[in-house]
Amino acid sequence: MKYQIMPMGKIWENGMFSVPSLIAKNYIKLASEYQLKALLLILSNGGNLSSKEIAKTLGCTESDADDFLEFWVDEGVLTCDNKAAEPEIVKAPEAEEKKEVKKESAPAEKALESIPVPRLKPDDVVRILRENPDIEQLLQSAQEVFGRPVSHVEQEAAINMVLYYGLPCEIVLTILQYYKTEKDKKRAIGIAYLGAMAKNWSEEGITTLEAAEEKLRELENSDRLWKEIIALSSVAYRNPTVKQRKMIKEWHEDFSLDMISFACDLMKENADKPTLKYVDSILRNWKKAGVKTLDEAKADNEQHQKNKEKTKSSKLQGKPSFDISEIEKRALYNDDYDI
Numbered sequence: 209m210k211y212q213i214m215p216m217g218k219i220w221e222n223g224m225f226s227v228p229s230l231i232a233k234n235y236i237k238l239a240s241e242y243q244l245k246a247l248l249l250i251l252s253n254g255g256n257l258s259s260k261e262i263a264k265t266l267g268c269t270e271s272d273a274d275d276f277l278e279f280w281v282d283e284g285v286l287t288c289d290n291k292a293a294e295p296e297i298v299k300a301p302e303a304e305e306k307k308e309v310k311k312e313s314a315p316a317e318k319a320l321e322s323i324p325v326p327r328l329k330p331d332d333v334v335r336i337l338r339e340n341p342d343i344e345q346l347l348q349s350a351q352e353v354f355g356r357p358v359s360h361v362e363q364e365a366a367i368n369m370v371l372y373y374g375l376p377c378e379i380v381l382t383i384l385q386y387y388k389t390e391k392d393k394k395r396a397i398g399i400a401y402l403g404a405m406a407k408n409w410s411e412e413g414i415t416t417l418e419a420a421e422e423k424l425r426e427l428e429n430s431d432r433l434w435k436e437i438i439a440l441s442s443v444a445y446r447n448p449t450v451k452q453r454k455m456i457k458e459w460h461e462d463f464s465l466d467m468i469s470f471a472c473d474l475m476k477e478n479a480d481k482p483t484l485k486y487v488d489s490i491l492r493n494w495k496k497a498g499v500k501t502l503d504e505a506k507a508d509n510e511q512h513q514k515n516k517e518k519t520k521s522s523k524l525q526g527k528p529s530f531d532i533s534e535i536e537k538r539a540l541y542n543d544d545y546d547i
Contacts, residue, residue: 225252231285239279240394242266246276250286269444275398282361282399325372325403328364336367343370346377350384365399365406373410382420383409386427395447404450427453433460440472443482455488462495466502474509 213219231247239247249265250257259273266273280286328336337344346366350358358366362384369380383405390397414420430453437456448456459468468491475486499505 225254227251228285235283240276242268242272243276243279246273247280247285250277272444275447278398278400283359284361323372325368328367330360333360333363333367336371340370342377343367346370346380349381353381353385353388361399365402368403369406373406375406375410376415378417379409379414379420380406382417382424386424397447401450408450426457430457433457436465437468437472437484440469441482441484441487442472442476443484452484455484459488459491463491464502467491467494467505470502470505 227248231244235244245266246262249262253261259270259277262277263270263273277286277288281288326332337347343366347358347363350362350366354362366380366384369375369383370377375383383402387397387402409420409423412423414423430448433456434448434453437459463471468487471487471490471494474490476482479486494500494505494508497508499508
């Protein structure tokens with residue numbers, strides 16, 4: 209059947225706005241439902257809207273809204289006021305030079321961190337492909353993986369994975385295959401996530417396909433754990449960042465799921481708004497105090513409640529291993545993880 213917009217009626221009462229044709233042509237399958245919704249809200253508001261306003265309309269957190277919009281920033285559709293100015297282009301040979309220095313001496317390990325990730329213009333990409341047949345082959349393989357032409361931001365990301373982060377081409381292709389798979393699942397994964405992923409793999413020395421496959425299995429396990437934690441904590445769902453994956457991995461290594469669940473219950477009882485920072489603060493306090501079992505955690509909480517009842521008008525005399533008021537304070541300023 210064929211459909212068309214009604215030329216008259218209430219639908220037109222509040223006016224209309226323009227949507228670039230390429231959004232429908234190129235992104236209707238590539239972008240997720242909420243990425244498209246967020247963009248439509250911006251377009252309907254004269255092309256300018258804050259993530260806070262978008263979060264309110266979509267019924268999600270502001271961080272979620274930023275995640276949705278990051279995709280359009282990466283694709284060059286939107287700009288963000290908080291984005292830093294583009295760093296000066298670092299040519300490929302220089303990037304390789306820095307990579308060599310990093311391997312030679314310990315002091316030079318911080319040298320790479322001080323060099324901004326190169327921003328490549330189309331002519332930079334052309335030059336690099338001309339000089340590096342392996343990278344040219346990598347992008348051709350990426351096009352086969354995606355089943356479409358590779359966008360400029362994707363070309364830039366792939367090149368930087370090789371020349372800036374020093375990953376082998378076959379490892380980069382593995383990351384790009386993972387990116388495609390996640391996109392097919394309608395997950396809001398952006399180019400910025402790939403950069404963080406490449407940095408992480410580079411630091412961990414993932415240079416073989418065997419190591420890459422093991423890393424991907426870890427990601428699958430962390431996805432399952434993430435879904436369980438989201439269900440337990442009642443925090444608004446969004447895909448985990450690289451830092452969040454690291455955080456929940458540490459939780460899983462130090463505590464049983466029952467203890468994590470109990471920490472989530474304490475968070476919901478005492479926090480005005482559910483946050484993973486709050487849960488992380490509870491678990492950090494338990495780790496510091498040597499609380500290792502669910503019974504110990506419950507006993508510790510009971511002791512805290514008794515002390516709290518006895519000292520309603522004065523300070524606690526015997527401070528338990530975790531203090532709810534202290535946790536609330538830390539949760540507000542805990543920047544170790546981008547949660």
